[in-house]
Amino acid sequence: MSGNNQGFGDFLKYTRVRYGYKTQKKLAEISGVSQTTLSRIEAGIQKPLPETLKLLAPHLRPYTYGELMDKAGYFEGTSSGLTREVAAVIDNNEELNKELDRYIDSMTIGGMLKPEAIHSLELELSPILHAENIEFAYAESELRHLLVELDSIDLKNSVLQAFIRADKILKNGFIEPQTIAAHHESEEWTEEELEEIERFKEFVRSKRKGK
Numbered sequence: 001m002s003g004n005n006q007g008f009g010d011f012l013k014y015t016r017v018r019y020g021y022k023t024q025k026k027l028a029e030i031s032g033v034s035q036t037t038l039s040r041i042e043a044g045i046q047k048p049l050p051e052t053l054k055l056l057a058p059h060l061r062p063y064t065y066g067e068l069m070d071k072a073g074y075f076e077g078t079s080s081g082l083t084r085e086v087a088a089v090i091d092n093n094e095e096l097n098k099e100l101d102r103y104i105d106s107m108t109i110g111g112m113l114k115p116e117a118i119h120s121l122e123l124e125l126s127p128i129l130h131a132e133n134i135e136f137a138y139a140e141s142e143l144r145h146l147l148v149e150l151d152s153i154d155l156k157n158s159v160l161q162a163f164i165r166a167d168k169i170l171k172n173g174f175i176e177p178q179t180i181a182a183h184h185e186s187e188e189w190t191e192e193e194l195e196e197i198e199r200f201k202e203f204v205r206s207k208r209k210g211k
Helices: 003-018 024-031 035-042 050-059 065-071 080-106 115-131 140-149 153-172 177-186 191-210
Strands: none
Touching: 003 035, 024 035, 024 050, 050 065, 065 080, 080 140, 080 153, 115 153
């Protein structure tokens, strides 16, 4: 049993009770972390895995996942300033993943991307991934795998913005003029891609007429 493990165990027990989980069983049920694991962590026998802290974080607010990683000793040996920066990056990444997951969920039915979602994502997401030499198929599993593979916060944020634009297209049934204009001005399109864009524009026009 290390002193750091015991210190985090005491912190977890105090925090658990403070935020309304008077028993380990109650926190285990709501977080998905087994009661046995919680008991071992609080006793200082076991160091919590990052995956365990990720499950606990939403239920131990205001502490974030990054802050729990810090308190569990994963950032030992770094300065306090760098520790805060690392924790912030981890938390930002988690928030981006949650937002992207939410958009993917809204664009799928029965584990399959909606056809209209594929059209809008191809228009908005393809230029970003093409610039990074990333190739993948437009399927739910591929999109979720993409989130895991992206190791740049800036790139992941660009992907999120592409999802937001694609979601606007789906919800409003139209393509914002500046979006298409920007892509035509900044990207080189093959004849096949231009035909795909024209087909999508026809799809949007048909939706407008149906309103």
